[in-house]
Amino acid sequence: MASAVNVGSLNLPKMMRHLSHRTSQVRDLTFVRNAIKQKDVKTTKSGGTLEGPPVSFGYEKSSSAKTTGSGDGGTLAADTAYHIDSPEIVIPGLTMLQSPIVSRRGALEKTGHRISGACAFHAPSLDYIKALDNFKDTKAFSELETYDKLYDMERVIINPSNVSATQQTTTFTFVDATSGYEADRVRFKIKTTGTLDYVQLSANIGGSAATLKWRDDSPVQGLALSGTTFTTIDLPVSRVEADDTASIYKDGTRTEFTASLTGGFDIDKLYGDSNNELSSLIVQLSGSALVELRDIYLYKEAEWRIQSIKDYRDEYMRVAAVRVRGERASRRRAYG
Amino acid sequence: MAKDFLNVIERAMLMGLSDKINTATADDNDVYFYGEFPEAEEVKFPAVVIQQVASGFQEKVMGETMTLGSSTGKGEMYGIAYNIHIIIERDTEVIVTGNSEPYKQRRLLNWVMLNVANEMQDLDFSDYQEEEMEITHRRLLSWRDIGFMPEFQWYGASCDYTLTFKNYRG
Numbered sequence: 487m488a489s490a491v492n493v494g495s496l497n498l499p500k501m502m503r504h505l506s507h508r509t510s511q512v513r514d515l516t517f518v519r520n521a522i523k524q525k526d527v528k529t530t531k532s533g534g535t536l537e538g539p540p541v542s543f544g545y546e547k548s549s550s551a552k553t554t555g556s557g558d559g560g561t562l563a564a565d566t567a568y569h570i571d572s573p574e575i576v577i578p579g580l581t582m583l584q585s586p587i588v589s590r591r592g593a594l595e596k597t598g599h600r601i602s603g604a605c606a607f608h609a610p611s612l613d614y615i616k617a618l619d620n621f622k623d624t625k626a627f628s629e630l631e632t633y634d635k636l637y638d639m640e641r642v643i644i645n646p647s648n649v650s651a652t653q654q655t656t657t658f659t660f661v662d663a664t665s666g667y668e669a670d671r672v673r674f675k676i677k678t679t680g681t682l683d684y685v686q687l688s689a690n691i692g693g694s695a696a697t698l699k700w701r702d703d704s705p706v707q708g709l710a711l712s713g714t715t716f717t718t719i720d721l722p723v724s725r726v727e728a729d730d731t732a733s734i735y736k737d738g739t740r741t742e743f744t745a746s747l748t749g750g751f752d753i754d755k756l757y758g759d760s761n762n763e764l765s766s767l768i769v770q771l772s773g774s775a776l777v778e779l780r781d782i783y784l785y786k787e788a789e790w791r792i793q794s795i796k797d798y799r800d801e802y803m804r805v806a807a808v809r810v811r812g813e814r815a816s817r818r819r820a821y822g
Numbered sequence: 823m824a825k826d827f828l829n830v831i832e833r834a835m836l837m838g839l840s841d842k843i844n845t846a847t848a849d850d851n852d853v854y855f856y857g858e859f860p861e862a863e864e865v866k867f868p869a870v871v872i873q874q875v876a877s878g879f880q881e882k883v884m885g886e887t888m889t890l891g892s893s894t895g896k897g898e899m900y901g902i903a904y905n906i907h908i909i910i911e912r913d914t915e916v917i918v919t920g921n922s923e924p925y926k927q928r929r930l931l932n933w934v935m936l937n938v939a940n941e942m943q944d945l946d947f948s949d950y951q952e953e954e955m956e957i958t959h960r961r962l963l964s965w966r967d968i969g970f971m972p973e974f975q976w977y978g979a980s981c982d983y984t985l986t987f988k989n990y991r992g
Contacts, residue, residue, distance in 0.1 A: 538852045544858040545857070
């Protein structure tokens, strides 16, 4: 964090540090912005090129990659080209003061039961946020926008002890009959001179082994980490299907991790008996190295969507957010 | 292959209208067509938004059998209703072919209204369709809400357009 950033007369970051010792209303959030996908564009008709500009149908395709030059058999005009690849942004480590922490309103509606809620976050000034680790290096982040998401740890489900050792495999083994159906994501801070190979959650479903493994499948596998500063890893563990992808940002650079599943891994089925349980969390490096892991959480997430932003410049921002997703844990355990 | 007439018609209509209207304007004097209200970052004027507002079965046919090209199979008549909106920013200029003076404001709005209406009646979908289909009826109702929005500095107009096609299911 650059010390030259003006923190305003209130000095909200300092206030939050003090408050965090007394109240859990100071939250450690993960900032998430969805990928900006290409739109479906056509430039040709049967036997020729369309007059005028390329016709954009408005709906998205599946890729966020940059498009320039030719496309759809013709040449895309500058106004429909994508200047740069815009994948999702996932940056943990954004601290805000939240009130209230849990806001949950349930309504039984025609289409089922819906959980909603609303809260306000008080955030440090934009200049301060843009000087934070990862935020300062991620050029795609310029400001908070409406419809950006903030993932909060609504409830910690499992919190293994910190580890400091020289080894390749770090395994956190859970006690017998540990349930997992409440967990949505796993987050930990890691400092190592080694390279992160994969993160694996192991379970038993119906007495058989099942695993969820997040791994960098690019040609140069693995994410080289820092031996001097902690990198925060935050990955989803619920509703994950094979070949789903997740992003890990380090120093503003995104590494894409891909999910692979064995044994039909489904965390909702881990209702917590000896045959349907979470067994372990494995953090695997590509070779033996000094590794420190801390603040390890399997947690139930609360997904907040930014609805309005009031910026008081040097002082702070007031961010109103709504929660439109949520489920009843009882139903998730029964048939989720 | 599952039938996809709603998308085929919408895409053909957008391509066809854009192609025909922009043939009648000078180079780099484009009219932009959108299948939904565009995002602020991508909107360009004059904008024509074709918004589907309803669709459903229109009419059953005797024996529930119809032909599409050389094929015969089950199907019925299916209708779609669109709202078409024209939005023109106050300073937008378009040179219509054959004129040296650019069209602006109400003059441009009048020209776009009439030419969109004409092309909606005359459009040959076969040049633009990505799958065989047959439109049997189309009707553009009168333009309405023609006017100027001072808050946005926009000229605009809207109309309803209905279309019926053969929902051939093989």
